[in-house]
Amino acid sequence: MISKIIAILVILGSSAGGFLWSGGALSSLWHPAELLVILGLGLGVFLSSTPVYIWKKTLVFTGRFFKGGRVNQKIYIEVLSLLDDLARLVRADGLLALDRHMEDPDNSAIFNKYPLVMKHRELKKFIVDNFSFLLLNPPQSLNFEHYLDNQIDDIVQSMMEVPKATGKIANLMPGFGIIAAVMGVILTMNLLGGDMDVSLIGTSIGAALVGTLTGIFFAFSVIAPYTHAVEIMIRQDKAIFSVVASFLLAFSYGVSPAMAFEIGRQRVPPEFEIPRSGS
Numbered sequence: 001m002i003s004k005i006i007a008i009l010v011i012l013g014s015s016a017g018g019f020l021w022s023g024g025a026l027s028s029l030w031h032p033a034e035l036l037v038i039l040g041l042g043l044g045v046f047l048s049s050t051p052v053y054i055w056k057k058t059l060v061f062t063g064r065f066f067k068g069g070r071v072n073q074k075i076y077i078e079v080l081s082l083l084d085d086l087a088r089l090v091r092a093d094g095l096l097a098l099d100r101h102m103e104d105p106d107n108s109a110i111f112n113k114y115p116l117v118m119k120h121r122e123l124k125k126f127i128v129d130n131f132s133f134l135l136l137n138p139p140q141s142l143n144f145e146h147y148l149d150n151q152i153d154d155i156v157q158s159m160m161e162v163p164k165a166t167g168k169i170a171n172l173m174p175g176f177g178i179i180a181a182v183m184g185v186i187l188t189m190n191l192l193g194g195d196m197d198v199s200l201i202g203t204s205i206g207a208a209l210v211g212t213l214t215g216i217f218f219a220f221s222v223i224a225p226y227t228h229a230v231e232i233m234i235r236q237d238k239a240i241f242s243v244v245a246s247f248l249l250a251f252s253y254g255v256s257p258a259m260a261f262e263i264g265r266q267r268v269p270p271e272f273e274i275p276r277s278g279s
Contacts, residue, residue: 011221034214070237155237
């Protein structure tokens with residue numbers, strides 16, 4: 001969260017500071033009516049072009065944007081430890097021993113040891129669904145690896161609807177700024193004729209230009225960085241699903257829990273690397 005606050009301060013400080021340094025007055029940039037037009041158009045187009053579930057996902061990602069991503073080294077340690085516990089349970093008591101944990105993971109003593117995994121609803125569901133699938137004793141002819149990859153693709157595609165939508169809004173924001181600017185020019189035209197007040201006309205033209213500036217500012221300094229940050233969060237989520245898939249695939253081939261753990265550990269991205277046990 002601190003990093004995001006620092007970034008926002010840098011963006012505002014550099015833009016407002018540079019304007020002040022050049023002799024400008026911040027009051028000349030403050031035009032609430034134009035903000036209403038530009039941000040209202042942006043929000044309205046976003047709401048009209050996306051279904052309700054994307055609105056909800058956008059709010060979730062906005063919270064994660066300010067709090068920080070939910071994927072870190074701790075959740076990788078938790079998810080690999082959870083998978084290891086489940087695999088060792090199977091090794092000790094047989095595959096059917098998983099049944100009660102898959103039926104009600106929220107009340108499972110094993111799952112509840114790992115709160116970060118429990119908070120990650122999609123990840124918990126992915127683990128439960130695929131262990132439950134293995135409990136059904138699927139035929140060997142069914143390609144489990146392909147099955148896992150398809151699930152990950154579906155999850156990622158669903159998440160990617162958010163940056164796709166916000167990215168399009170970022171592309172449209174300069175246009176909304178132009179709309180506000182044209183409205184300002186129309187108002188300026190009403191001042192022409194008779195005893196024209198040159199200073200008032202200049203102020204009105206300046207206000208119109210601020211509309212264009214505001215649209216561009218929100219497009220490139222607010223929405224575009226947010227969109228990229230969400231894309232990074234989604235890539236991080238995809239990586240942790242790939243770790244789980246690697247473990248599950250190894251488990252389905254009957255390797256030892258220790259070997260499956262190592263296969264999963266090696267798929268952890270370098271920025272969240274987990275040291276090998278004993279090293």
